[in-house]
Amino acid sequence: MTASAPPLNRKPQGLSLRRRLTDLLGWTACTVAFLVLAAAMTSILVGVARRGMGAMHWGLLTEITQGTGGGLLNAIEGTLVLAFGGLLLAVPLGVACGIYLAEFGQGKGAPTVRFLADVMVGLPSIVVGYFVYILAVEDLGWNFSVAAGSIALAIISLPYICRSSELAIRQVPQDLRNAARALGAGDNRVIFSIALPLALPAIFTGILLALAISVGETAPLLYTAGWSNYLWTGHLVREPIGYLTYAIWAFITEPFTEAHALAYAAALLVTLFVLIISVASRLALAASRRRLPHA
Amino acid sequence: MTPGNTILNRPLAAPKPAAAPAPAPATRVVIEARNVDFFYHAHQVLFGVSLEVRQNEILALIGPSGCGKSTFLRSLNRMNDLIAGARLRGSLRIDGEDIYAPGSDVIALRRRVGMVFQRSNPFPFSIEENVTFGLRANRLARRPGERVAVVERSLRAAGLWEEGKDRLKKPALALSGGQQQRLCIARALAIEPEILLMDEPASALDPIATARIEELALELKQRYTLVIVTHNLQQAARISDRTSFFLMGRVIETAPTQQMFTHPAVQETEDYITGRFG
Numbered sequence: 001m002t003a004s005a006p007p008l009n010r011k012p013q014g015l016s017l018r019r020r021l022t023d024l025l026g027w028t029a030c031t032v033a034f035l036v037l038a039a040a041m042t043s044i045l046v047g048v049a050r051r052g053m054g055a056m057h058w059g060l061l062t063e064i065t066q067g068t069g070g071g072l073l074n075a076i077e078g079t080l081v082l083a084f085g086g087l088l089l090a091v092p093l094g095v096a097c098g099i100y101l102a103e104f105g106q107g108k109g110a111p112t113v114r115f116l117a118d119v120m121v122g123l124p125s126i127v128v129g130y131f132v133y134i135l136a137v138e139d140l141g142w143n144f145s146v147a148a149g150s151i152a153l154a155i156i157s158l159p160y161i162c163r164s165s166e167l168a169i170r171q172v173p174q175d176l177r178n179a180a181r182a183l184g185a186g187d188n189r190v191i192f193s194i195a196l197p198l199a200l201p202a203i204f205t206g207i208l209l210a211l212a213i214s215v216g217e218t219a220p221l222l223y224t225a226g227w228s229n230y231l232w233t234g235h236l237v238r239e240p241i242g243y244l245t246y247a248i249w250a251f252i253t254e255p256f257t258e259a260h261a262l263a264y265a266a267a268l269l270v271t272l273f274v275l276i277i278s279v280a281s282r283l284a285l286a287a288s289r290r291r292l293p294h295a
Numbered sequence: 296m297t298p299g300n301t302i303l304n305r306p307l308a309a310p311k312p313a314a315a316p317a318p319a320p321a322t323r324v325v326i327e328a329r330n331v332d333f334f335y336h337a338h339q340v341l342f343g344v345s346l347e348v349r350q351n352e353i354l355a356l357i358g359p360s361g362c363g364k365s366t367f368l369r370s371l372n373r374m375n376d377l378i379a380g381a382r383l384r385g386s387l388r389i390d391g392e393d394i395y396a397p398g399s400d401v402i403a404l405r406r407r408v409g410m411v412f413q414r415s416n417p418f419p420f421s422i423e424e425n426v427t428f429g430l431r432a433n434r435l436a437r438r439p440g441e442r443v444a445v446v447e448r449s450l451r452a453a454g455l456w457e458e459g460k461d462r463l464k465k466p467a468l469a470l471s472g473g474q475q476q477r478l479c480i481a482r483a484l485a486i487e488p489e490i491l492l493m494d495e496p497a498s499a500l501d502p503i504a505t506a507r508i509e510e511l512a513l514e515l516k517q518r519y520t521l522v523i524v525t526h527n528l529q530q531a532a533r534i535s536d537r538t539s540f541f542l543m544g545r546v547i548e549t550a551p552t553q554q555m556f557t558h559p560a561v562q563e564t565e566d567y568i569t570g571r572f573g
Contacts, residue, residue: 173416175412175414175416176416176419178374178377178412178416179412179416179417179418179479179482180418180428180432181374181377181405182372182374182405182409182410182412182483183405183406183409183428183429183432183482183483183486184402184403184405184406184429184432184433184486185402185428185429185432186402186432189431189432193428193431193432194418198419
């Protein structure tokens with residue numbers, strides 16, 4: 001470069017007034033939008049954290065709920081039981097769907113499954129709750145129960161697991177599949193020894209996302225899991241179970257400070273669960289990036 | 296491209312194993328293509344390709360981009376089957392057996408006909424797992440200790456044993472580009488194919504790594520039959536016994552390499568190897 005050449009990162013001094021105004025307007029709009037969103041988000045998080053921290057005590061984690069007071073052990077346990085119950089049902093089916101879409105889906109099958117998955121994402125969760133209520137709680141006579149609640153959560157998380165598994169498996173480079181086939185590997189060998197192991201961290205990320213959604217769900221559980229002040233005794237049907245989001249929903253409308261404290265403590269716990277799961281899923285994703293060659 | 300006579304002035308063999316004498320005419324024909332046409336949907340890419348490959352020789356396929364040489368190579372282990380709309384007409388026999396006959400076993404074919412790709416594509420597993428993948432896929436060498444022996448034999452054959460023996464459990468992707476390509480060769484050799492197909496195996500490598508692959512090819516032909524697609528005419532001249540020149544989906548000429556590069560029988564071949572087009 002010669003000495004007389006202009007520096008590459010010239011300031012936009014030569015720009016017309018109109019372009020500078022447009023630029024300013026654009027930046028202002030973006031900044032304002034960001035600030036509004038960040039303010040709302042911060043306000044919620046700070047509010048939950050402040051009032052939740054104030055309500056925190058060891059008893060929350062060790063005692064069960066008594067009326068509108070006591071602890072949240074039953075709700076914490078219930079949230080975990082329901083979320084894992086949901087995953088137990090949704091993961092095998094969802095990952096299998098993902099494999100089908102990524103590897104085998106030809107003709108009309110795959111677009112149909114994909115369309116249904118997208119419709120299910122858009123389904124209001126309370127509709128899912130009502131559907132399982134009619135089917136399991138009423139018709140099958142399971143009453144409010146772990147089984148009914150888990151099925152509702154499984155239906156909610158299924159499309160997420162399915163689509164994220166599909167994308168994870170597709171992202172495994174074609175080069176590696178070709179290499180495997182050239183070594184005499186059949187369909188199953190390519191899928192189970194190459195595609196699936198390499199997609200696993202990304203599939204795991206999708207599962208964690210579905211878990212975060214399950215932990216935060218309320219509506220489908222109102223119709224299916226009920227509520228219980230007691231610890232779960234292990235029955236899958238005809239035994240209602242507590243969960244954290246119910247504590248938020250029910251206790252915040254009570255006229256007692258004690259109940260509000262419980263609601264905020266539950267809100268803080270749910271937020272922390274979701275935060276931990278999100279961080280874990282990011283780590284899993286980073287691991288998958290490291291693992292895949294020239295992706 | 297340099298003028299043809301520069302090529303001709305170069306020694307025809309790589310420094311190490313001296314150029315093998317032209318194969319005895321009695322050598323067995325391993326691959327025999329008769330009037331092979333190939334289509335992607337309605338688009339025809341090969342027109343009446345006929346050629347044969349003899350045991351323990353290196354056949355180089357040369358020609359400008361898009362002339363069908365890679366398509367022909369990939370039809371020899373039926374990798375083209377994976378592309379929708381791919382169709383072959385004519386006869387393609389390996390050891391006398393029609394590999395496109397209805398009901399013929401594609402998996403068994405790929406075990407006999409190994410392939411090394413243009414871009415090295417080791418699995419993101421350990422070096423050892425790369426070499427044993429084909430064994431596991433084909434349920435070979437299942438007794439304990441057997442696989443260890445295969446790993447050593449294959450890495451030695453691919454000239455990677457000295458560099459790799461202390462890092463068998465280390466990730467294959469930590470190897471250099473040339474080492475990765477030799478690992479891919481070792482991986483293909485582990486299942487003891489008869490034929491090794493190489494699709495521009497050195498085009499992404501530096502000159503030193505390229506020279507190693509070429510030396511390796513010359514060593515491998517003692518035990519295997521090799522078909523190599525290359526854009527590099529000097530490479531074809533250095534390592535191959537015979538050369539086929541492809542142009543727009545047709546085989547223009549197949550001849551002993553030395554003869555083709557000194558006295559091409561067809562005008563188009565001469566134009567191509569002297570750099571007048573392509």
